[in-house]
Amino acid sequence: EVQLVESGGGLVKPGGSLRLSCAASGFTFSKYGMNWVRQAPGKGLEWVSSISRSGGDINYAGSLKGRFTITRDNAKNSLELQMNSLRAEDTAVYFCARGAPPDYYDSSGFDIWGQGTMVTVSS
């Protein structure tokens, strides 16, 4: 079964850090670009970051650049998001999703999504 499972969410104080993980199974992880998408409570979807199959092509939402870092380990079939200097507005469910980065014109959208992990930034 094709599956993405996120972990690492939780409660963190403003200014703190958190590292999210996404474990992939059921498909050849190294053949797909990957993404993080977040959704604040009661709000819409917001793309966070993309990484290409090899990890050599990385994109971030402009508002997050410098605070968040996306990485992947194809040997371990895992995707990660390091989040620093967290703010209250970063509170959201964070999804990992399979799909190409935005500069891949032939993208077919995000076809597989994990269940998400909740990140709450509060004092």
Added chain:
Amino acid sequence: SYELTQPPSVSVSPGQTARITCSGDALSKQYTHWYQQKPGQVPVLVIYKDSERPSGIPERFSGSSSGATVTLTIGGVQAEDEADYYCQSADNSGSYWMFGGGTKLTVL
């Protein structure tokens, strides 16, 4: 900054056709994808590359594009189609993905 604009809500009666639009300057140059999200559930891809339908998605879901506007059409709407729908596309330079603000489809 670049934005994708969707109507906040669309309402239709069962059996009617629902049309949800998405507007953005780069849509004539970039593909658009559509997602359905039901309350408490994960988004599901229902249309990709403007008009392609993933396997398992009912034929009543279709997509079209005309200039800077793309449209998701749901023909013969059923109660189970009630959900939030989001369009997604890239900016002109392919630097980032954008999601529209979402449209809540209500089946009356």
